[in-house]
Amino acid sequence: GVVYPHDVDPAVREALKPLLDHRREQAAVLSEERYREFSGPDGHRPGERSSDFLVRHGVAPGMPVDPDKTPYYLLLVGDPERIPYRFQYQLDVTFAVGRIHFDSPEEYARYAESVVKAEQETPPSREVVLFGVRNQDDKATTTSADELVAKLGDPLEQKFVDWSFRSLIGEGQATKSKLGELLHQAEPPRLLFTASHGM
Numbered sequence: 001g002v003v004y005p006h007d008v009d010p011a012v013r014e015a016l017k018p019l020l021d022h023r024r025e026q027a028a029v030l031s032e033e034r035y036r037e038f039s040g041p042d043g044h045r046p047g048e049r050s051s052d053f054l055v056r057h058g059v060a061p062g063m064p065v066d067p068d069k070t071p072y073y074l075l076l077v078g079d080p081e082r083i084p085y086r087f088q089y090q091l092d093v094t095f096a097v098g099r100i101h102f103d104s105p106e107e108y109a110r111y112a113e114s115v116v117k118a119e120q121e122t123p124p125s126r127e128v129v130l131f132g133v134r135n136q137d138d139k140a141t142t143t144s145a146d147e148l149v150a151k152l153g154d155p156l157e158q159k160f161v162d163w164s165f166r167s168l169i170g171e172g173q174a175t176k177s178k179l180g181e182l183l184h185q186a187e188p189p190r191l192l193f194t195a196s197h198g199m
Contacts, residue, residue, distance in 0.1 A: 001036045001071030003053075005082040006043040011105035012077065013039065019112035022119070033068040044076075044083045050090035065094055072096055077108075126163045128156065129182060129189040133196035134170035144195040145169050152193070163190075 002020060004013065020037065027035035038044070044053060051061040057070055065072045074091065076083050076099040083099075091097050102108050132149030135141045146169075153167045166189075168174045174196075182188060 001074045002038065003074055003076050003083065004037070004039040004043045005078045006040060006045050008039055008043060008077065009105065012108050013037075015105040015108035016077070016112045018109075018116050022116045027071070031068060034071055036071055044078075044087065048087065050087050050093075053087070053091070062094065070095075074098075075100065077101070125187050125190045127189040128160075128163055128165045128191045128193070130165065130167045130169075131174050131179060131182070131192060131194040131196075132167070132169040133174045133194075135197070136171075138197075141195070141197060145174070149193070149195050 002016075002023075024035040038057070042057070054061045054070070059066075059070050073096045076088055076097065078099075079101045080088075088097055088099060100108070100111060102111065130149050130152050132145035133141050134145040149167065150169055153165050156163075157165050168178060179194070182192060
């Protein structure tokens, strides 16, 4: 589902059309009702709380999601001035919510085209890198490296046998310079999962 501000620029909706048509096709595999756009009078209204938005669309706040009434995955389109973070966080209690915001319809169009292209092409790389920082005397990074990152590899490798997995954990492996190399190599990993502090 897509939630726009009530007065969204029609050029933004048009720019996102290739991506939204793609999402509509994906949802229709299960049910035509699994895709929905909320715009105009159905869109987010100024000052509206998520509970008011949901009630307006026949959904009881706090109840389990019925994806045939309101899609579980919701994309907010617009900046936090138009659709506040508070609305997003309230909605995110029950739904899986993301957001995109660009300054121009052209940027929305480039985004839409690149996502569709990435999903329709055969990925050049099927590599997943699990990157776990472990800082000395830091319980948080030690725990996330040992209890999260280190334990992800084996179950994922067993489930996704046509992908390759590489774990970089702790000193000497999960470093800032190594992260830079991964991001800037000629063929970066298809998926990079990181666990660390801040930036």
